[in-house]
Amino acid sequence: xxxxxxxxxxxxxxxxxxxxxxxxxxxxxxxxxxxxxxxxxxxxxxxxxxxxxxxxxxxxxxxxxxxxxxxxxxxxxxxxxxxxxxxxxxxxxxxxxxxxxxxxxxxxxxxxxxxxxxxxxxxxxxxxxxxxxxxxxxxxxxxxxxxxxxxxxxxxxxxxxxxxxxxxxxxxxxxxxxxxxxxxxxxxxxxxxxxxxxxxxxxxxxxxxxxxxxxxxxxxxxxxxxxxxxxxxxxxxxxxxxxxxxxxxxxxxxxxxxxxxxxxxxxxxxxxxxxxxxxxxxxxxxxxxxxxxxxxxxxxxxxxxxxxxxxxxxxxxxxxxxxxxxxxxxxxxxxxxxxxxxxxxxxxxxxxxxxxxxxxxxxxxxxxxxxxxxxxxxxxxxxxxxxxxxxxxxxxxxxxxxxxxxxxxxxxxxxxxxxxxxxxxxxxxxxxxxxxxxxxx
Numbered sequence: 001x002x003x004x005x006x007x008x009x010x011x012x013x014x015x016x017x018x019x020x021x022x023x024x025x026x027x028x029x030x031x032x033x034x035x036x037x038x039x040x041x042x043x044x045x046x047x048x049x050x051x052x053x054x055x056x057x058x059x060x061x062x063x064x065x066x067x068x069x070x071x072x073x074x075x076x077x078x079x080x081x082x083x084x085x086x087x088x089x090x091x092x093x094x095x096x097x098x099x100x101x102x103x104x105x106x107x108x109x110x111x112x113x114x115x116x117x118x119x120x121x122x123x124x125x126x127x128x129x130x131x132x133x134x135x136x137x138x139x140x141x142x143x144x145x146x147x148x149x150x151x152x153x154x155x156x157x158x159x160x161x162x163x164x165x166x167x168x169x170x171x172x173x174x175x176x177x178x179x180x181x182x183x184x185x186x187x188x189x190x191x192x193x194x195x196x197x198x199x200x201x202x203x204x205x206x207x208x209x210x211x212x213x214x215x216x217x218x219x220x221x222x223x224x225x226x227x228x229x230x231x232x233x234x235x236x237x238x239x240x241x242x243x244x245x246x247x248x249x250x251x252x253x254x255x256x257x258x259x260x261x262x263x264x265x266x267x268x269x270x271x272x273x274x275x276x277x278x279x280x281x282x283x284x285x286x287x288x289x290x291x292x293x294x295x296x297x298x299x300x301x302x303x304x305x306x307x308x309x310x311x312x313x314x315x316x317x318x319x320x321x322x323x324x325x326x327x328x329x330x331x332x333x334x335x336x337x338x339x340x341x342x343x344x345x346x347x348x349x350x351x352x353x354x355x356x357x358x359x360x361x362x363x364x365x366x367x368x369x370x371x372x373x374x375x376x377x378x379x380x381x382x383x384x385x386x387x388x389x390x391x392x393x394x395x396x397x398x399x400x401x402x403x404x405x406x407x408x409x410x411x412x413x414x415x416x417x418x419x420x421x422x423x424x425x426x427x428x429x430x431x432x433x434x435x436x437x438x439x440x441x
Contacts, residue, residue, distance in 0.1 A: 006181070010174050011167070018166035026159050030152055037142045038123075045125035049137045052078065052085060053129045060130075067130045071096040084138040087129065101138055180208050188215055197223050289416055293440055294332045296339075296369055297322040300358045303339040307347060307356075315352035318343055322360035327440040328367050330417040338413040341406040342371040342433050350375030350430060357428065367439040372426035383423050387411040410435070 060070030071087040075098035084099035129135040187199040198216045203209035304318040346356045350373040359370045385391045390404040414421045419437035426432035
């Protein structure tokens, strides 16, 4: 299951916050600017209406020619770009006018209209001029001016740029801040679960320091539990050795004449092998690991020779396909036991007549040892469990000797050497166990 990353979630949230904030600021700025521009324009229109009315009255009094003649003369003398002047009679008809506003169609006014009004594209101001006439001043709505619309387009165009810049800046800052988490992950991954294990990553924030302390506490508890388990295994196995040796010594003289004693001796030997396996398992998990070069090819040939000597007469000896040298670094004794267990496992489940092939090779930076046979193979339901402690398949339980620890020991040794072990079907028709270790260059 592909889970979203913390960085991806932070960037998604950051992008939404930045985009929302930028949109809010742009829209708030545009709305506030429109409100202020409208208010300023309305005040200008009101002041212009009052000034023109006063001018018409002055012209009418000086010329004594009537309000219409005074309005026309004042209109001719006064040129205001972007404004249209209209004088309407009491019936609302336009009796004098000057100035053109694109798209404006003179309409009949409803009297008395003192004040301001607005249409889809225009702002107007109207005021009584004498007892029988009204002056109307018309101008284009400031929000429809080309300059204002261009400024609004620039602000809207800058919105995605501002959001993109904020997102990129946030991505860079988030990546830098999450570097400590990446180092913490690497430290946890590379730390073995053992007594005294801890991680130490420079913590720049309180949350990272708290998380690191929690990991260290968990590692300490886990290390103590593993230490107790290993000590118990070692101590129990050691304590069992002496009574088992005593019991064997007492049963051996009776085994030749008493069938019950012979069976008891056989059981004691099986128990002795179990104790040896437990000790080896505890040692492979906790003993100090040497860092000496080990030739896997020599170990493979030695394992095949020991198996041949232990097999009954007529058994097919294991085959070895290996070059002169494939080196790894680690414990020669533990690796020899691992290869021996693999070969013993193939003989145990394949039978004395089974063909066993041991191959050693290098694949890039890895050293590979595979043990294949032409026996019955591993059932599909058991492949994921054969390396577990004390696991024995239902088809072999009661018919094949063993305690189910041989392959568990191999897995523990492989992990101690930074390697792995897996089971698969063999080209020979049976099972193939593949040991993968880091090669020594």
